[in-house]
Amino acid sequence: MxxxxxxxxxxxxxxxxxxxxxxxxxxxxxxxxxxxxxxxxxxxxxxxxxxxxxxxxxxxxxxxxxxxxxxxxxxxxxxxxxxxxxxxxxxxxxxxxxxxxxxxxxxxxxxxxxxxxxxxxxxxxxxxxxxxxxxxxxxxxxxxxxxxxxxxAVTAVSGTGPAYVFILAEAMVEAAIREGLPWHAAEKLVEQTIRGAGMLLAQTDLTPARLRAQVTSPGGTTAAAIHVLEERGFRALVEDAVRAAAQRSRELGERASSTSG
Ligand SMILES: NC(=O)c1ccc[n+]([C@@H]2O[C@H](COP(=O)([O-])OP(=O)(O)OC[C@H]3O[C@@H](n4cnc5c(N)ncnc54)[C@H](OP(=O)(O)O)[C@@H]3O)[C@@H](O)[C@H]2O)c1
CATH class of the missing domain: 3.40.50.720 (NAD(P)-binding Rossmann-like Domain)
Known part of the structure; x- marks a missing residue:
């Protein structure tokens, strides 16, 4: 760094x-x-x-x-x-x-x-x-x-945050390949989707929830995907991951305090 x-x-x-x-x-x-x-x-x-x-x-x-x-x-x-x-x-x-x-x-x-x-x-x-x-x-x-x-909390959200996006990208590429897309196409589609979604989030005043609602028509494909993510506890998983990272940050800090001075 x-x-x-x-x-x-x-x-x-x-x-x-x-x-x-x-x-x-x-x-x-x-x-x-x-x-x-x-x-x-x-x-x-x-x-x-x-x-x-x-x-x-x-x-x-x-x-x-x-x-x-x-x-x-x-x-x-x-x-x-x-x-x-x-x-x-x-x-x-x-x-x-x-x-x-x-x-x-x-x-x-x-x-x-x-x-x-x-x-x-x-x-x-x-x-x-x-x-x-x-x-x-x-x-x-x-x-x-x-x-x-x-x-x-910052360490757990933005310091560690790129890794959350990268693991999502890895999983999306693997899923795309399993659905029959060639590797280079899967990578390009995932990269540009994450870049575009990030830019849209940053460049509009709309909340993530609102932007997600824009992609989700009733009974449509996104609704089917979101249903699986919600049912399998996606939000709770992200919250637990962030809490674990924040706790680890505290432990590392305590160790540094106890070994200095
Ligand atoms: N990577 C991230 O995403 C990120 C984000 C935010 C904050 N940080 C923080 O940034 C810090 C560095 O992380 P990093 O990933 O860049 O670690 P890193 O790649 O290990 O770099 C640390 C460098 O400091 C050198 N070093 C250690 N003790 C030294 C000393 N006494 N005098 C001079 N050089 C010394 C290390 O030498 P050696 O090559 O001999 O090990 C190494 O080259 C960490 O405290 C981390 O918490 C990292």
Whole structure:
């Protein structure tokens, strides 16, 4: 996700000299430097030195080790943006002191600048700091500012959300092939259906329920399909999946809090 964000900033017109990256393995460091043209270090404190914005894009379990590496080198006039799922701003503040920390949850469509990122400010974040964080994440899609206690829910909805759409796409392609469509046609029909439905949802003021009603004529084919989905508990399944993801986000955050500081 760090590399995706760096790529988005370059596409948004940032100069490579305005960015530094850190990796923890020499092989990865070289790979990232070659792919992005951005100077890369094995020392996160060195990469963060003198930068107005510092983005932490390691796995939640790696946050405590990273904090050990950067403690004492992040100051109150920098803004730290954490992408780590479940890790609260308080975890960073407990190690780094009165530093503005913005917790951010992007998603993988960021790869094509079509992501959505929720942002939540910690105790020392002012409008300027939040503005900078919104600008950085805005390079890879839309942003929305929310209260921090909602971030586990955000993780479960939009952070994890692309996977729900992809598993639906997989299932639709398999079903299409079973109905006799050639593979390439099944893929094209499913891809464009999901793209078109998403665009329709985003570009009209109609609710998902209203748009679904538009496709559903009484006694028709969509009604038959929706009946099966409802009868087999599709909605409850989605709700349970989202709840499981939110719970996992909380657990990951608790683990990071208990192993840091
Ligand atoms: N992927 C998503 O859809 C998504 C969405 C929203 C948020 N996030 C969050 O973004 C974070 C990164 O996820 P990801 O999928 O991009 O993980 P990833 O592919 O594992 O990338 C993390 C990178 O950080 C490196 N790293 C770990 N500790 C380090 C340290 N101390 N110093 C320098 N580099 C270090 C890792 O090195 P190695 O190569 O040696 O492992 C790895 O290259 C996670 O916290 C995740 O919760 C991800």
């Amino acid at each position: 760090g590399e995706v964000l760096a790529g988005g900033l370059l596409r948004a017109g940032w100069d490579p000299s305005e960015i530094s990256l850190a990796a923890r393995r020499e092989e990865r460091r070289r790979e990232v430097e070659t792919a992005t043209g951005i100077s890369t270090s094995l020392d996160p404190a060195e990469a963060a030195a003198g930068r107005r914005i510092v983005v932490v894009a390691v796995k939640p379990g790696d946050v405590p080790r990273l904090l050990e590496q950067i403690v004492g080198s992040i100051s109150a006039d920098q803004v730290l943006i954490s992408l780590a799922a479940g890790v609260s701003t308080a975890v960073y503040e407990a190690s780094l002191g009165e530093v503005p920390v913005v917790r951010a949850m992007p998603n993988t469509p960021a790869q094509i600048d079509a992501g959505v990122t929720a942002l939540a400010g910690g105790a020392f974040v002012d409008d300027d700091a939040m503005g900078l964080a919104s600008e950085v994440l805005g390079a890879v899609g839309e942003t929305i500012v929310l209260a921090e206690q909602l971030m586990d």
